[in-house]
Amino acid sequence: MLFAASVTVKIQAIPPPYDDVANHLRKRFIVMLSIRNSITGATLIVACICSGPATAQTSSAVNSSTEISAYPDGIIQFFQEPEGGGGGDGKLQCSLTFVSGTYSFRYDENNCKGKWDDVTRVKVIGIPSASTFTLYDDENCSDRDNQVFIYTLKSVKNPTTTDLSIPIKSMVPTPVGQLLPGTTLRMEKNHSLRDPRDLLGCVRIVRSAVPDSK
Incomplete structure (x- = not known):
């Protein structure tokens, strides 16, 4: 007689060796x-x-x-009288950027050196308000009282531009505190001994400061 035996095999899961x-x-x-x-x-x-x-x-x-x-610097220009006494600005002699400084037309190295006693008219283009420039007969921009003239002008508009050049001799009758006729330039100092003619020797520029940003 043959006996059939049922064998159950239980296999347990063995942790893989690579788990660690x-x-x-x-x-x-x-x-x-x-x-x-x-x-x-x-x-x-x-x-x-x-x-x-x-x-x-x-x-x-x-x-x-x-x-x-x-607030650009602007320009100041210097002329001789128009030929034949005609209209217009006249003959341009030289120009300066409107930056604070003293500019002798005889001694200093600038665009106007050598032009002393050759200028009879002045023109400004786009200079900032509250700026001043002073015209001297003296070639060193000194304030001595025995020179022919000293004229200090102040711009009262931003920017200030003169339509035409201004004859220096036309400044004589303008009192301190008044505007030069037809301009926004106010007379701050007027010292005149006689006809200025073509005796410009020196210019002092005081450019106003750029306002602080708010």
Whole structure:
């Protein structure tokens, strides 16, 4: 007689030998990810800190440039009488940018050097308000009282431009505090001993300051 036997085999799941390795690699990956995130965050912080002052400096430079362009220096020009006594500005002798300074027409290195006693008329173009310029017979811009003339004029409009050149001799009758006829230039000092003729020797310019930005 044959006996049939039923055999049941129970197989248990055996942990793979690589589980420990996988766990170790997983932990290393998490640590590396944390380090990378920390470095990225620090980089962003440094970038923000570094870009802050640069942005501020750029903005300041743009504002400064805008302020200067809104208040340009302007020009002052010097002429001789028109030929034949005709109209117009006359013959241009030289021009100066309207920047603060003392400009001798005899001694200083400027566009008008050598033109002393050759100028009879003055014209301004686009000079800022509250600026002054002084015309001297003296070739060193001294304030001595025995020179033929000293005329200080102040612009009262921004910008100030004279339509035509102004004969220096026409300034004689304008009292201090009054505008030269047909201009926005106010007489601040009027010292006249005799006809100025073509005796301009020196000019002193005081350009007004650019207003502070608000």
